[in-house]
Amino acid sequence: MFDTNHETQSDSTTNEELFLNSFNFDFNFEDQDKKKTKKIQQEALQNENVEYIPKHDYDGWFYTLTPVPILLRSKEGPNQLKQSIDHLYFHRKFEESLTLSLEFIEFIEKCNGLSDEKEIKLYNPNKLNNTREIVEIASRSALQLGNVELAVNCVNKLISNEPGHMRLRGIVYAKGGHYADSIYWYIKYLQVRNNDYKIWKEMAYTFLYCYCHSAQSELDFITDITKAIQETLHNTLTTQLALICINRAYKLMLITPWATSISYINSRFTREKQEIEDLSNCLEKGGVNVEETMSVLNNLDDETIKNIIAENGLEGFDFGMVRWILTESKISANDINSMDHERLAKNL
Known part of the structure; x- marks a missing residue:
């Protein structure tokens, strides 16, 4: 005569072990995580004096060989171009960001000069008419490159009552020798903040x-x-x-x-x-x-x-x-x- 209860308990224990083993649980995972964290921290300390170089991707959303006018007529083109300009500027590629910004502005100015509805629909299907953000980037890029005259020309086109743009005009006009205009825009800014x-x-x-x-x-x-x-x-x-x-x-x-x-x-x-x-x-x-x-x-x-x-x-x-x-x-x-x-x- 055999003990059925013992057999049942034995089978249950065996099943539990098989179940746990099937997942390969490592009950020392906390220690391993601590070791990994410590290793990462040590590597960071060793490399803390190494200059950080951002990774550039020259084949993707931020970089395209498509001409600006064609890009701006596509559905996602305007958004892609704006992000590309921002990306280039923040990676201190001021010449590239300035070039694209000026092409963007030129496209909008040509569109604003059109009067025929068919031409507007054909040439500017996305109905782009505001260059405020792009003018700002163009001005800042020109300033970074030391081209103060171009920076002044850019902010002259800036139509905005945002405090940040008022301050930008003050900075650019001061460096361009337009001191009265600079003080005027600084005062406009201070009247808000x-x-x-x-x-x-x-x-x-x-x-x-x-x-x-x-x-x-x-x-x-x-x-x-x-x-x-x-x-x-x-x-x-x-x-x-x-x-x-x-x-x-x-x-x-x-x-x-x-x-x-x-x-x-x-x-x-x-x-x-x-x-x-x-x-x-x-x-x-x-x-x-x-x-x-x-x-x-x-x-x-x-x-x-x-x-x-x-x-x-x-x-x-x-x-x-x-x-x-x-x-x-x-x-x-x-x-x-x-x-x-x-x-x-x-x-x-």
């Missing part, structure tokens, strides 16, 4: 570029501006406006919530703060007096002020722009911060 200290800093630089230009000082936009102005620095309306702007940037920067545990951000804050302090000290040591501007412009008539603006090499500057800077600089930085928080709350 009035607590951005970086724009006040850029305005200070623009006034100093203008000062160097009127003083016929050499300026390559690479040399530190404080070194460029030290030998020729005088107390003029232009340098006074520069000091007003840089002081405003400093006040706004100090109320910006920078506290963080990320060392990169902290070091960047320290570096930018030091840069602003150095420029402010340079102007003050050079005898630039802000109080003089504040008192003079508040007590003179508009015609006299216009003459003062012209005499200081600020041709093309509208008195309203100067008045706006002076008025805005008097507003408490904390009030500006509160106003900005209220604006953000309304937008939410």
Whole structure:
């Protein structure tokens, strides 16, 4: 007589073992994962000083030999071309991104010049008419290549009220020597985002570029501006406006919530703060007096002020722009911060 219960238990155990073995379970998988992770970390440490080279694929979505006009007439062509231009720009292939951008813009401009409906449908089946993003990339690419004149021509075509595009126009116009236009667009930006200290800093630089230009000082936009102005620095309306702007940037920067545990951000804050302090000290040591501007412009008539603006090499500057800077600089930085928080709350 045999034990049926024992036989049943034995069969059950055997079946369970066969079931588990069929999956080849490795109960030491956690240890193996730890070993793999440690190996990857060690390899990363060994290669941390090796320069990263992005992998380029010259045969695919981002790279095509199809001519731009044909590509833009295809169904997915416009999207593909935009992504290709972005891809090239972010991989610092500025010549290629600029070439494709200009071809894209030329295509749209030709389409906008068409009047016959049949021609429009044939030549521009995707009804493309907006080059805003492409003009931005073209301008930035030209700027990176040192072709400032082309960058200026590109932003002249930029029809946009986006703050980022306003700032771009300010940067490009400043480097192109169109200082009044630069300040105009910076002010337009600040009327939307009035607590951005970086724009006040850029305005200070623009006034100093203008000062160097009127003083016929050499300026390559690479040399530190404080070194460029030290030998020729005088107390003029232009340098006074520069000091007003840089002081405003400093006040706004100090109320910006920078506290963080990320060392990169902290070091960047320290570096930018030091840069602003150095420029402010340079102007003050050079005898630039802000109080003089504040008192003079508040007590003179508009015609006299216009003459003062012209005499200081600020041709093309509208008195309203100067008045706006002076008025805005008097507003408490904390009030500006509160106003900005209220604006953000309304937008939410």
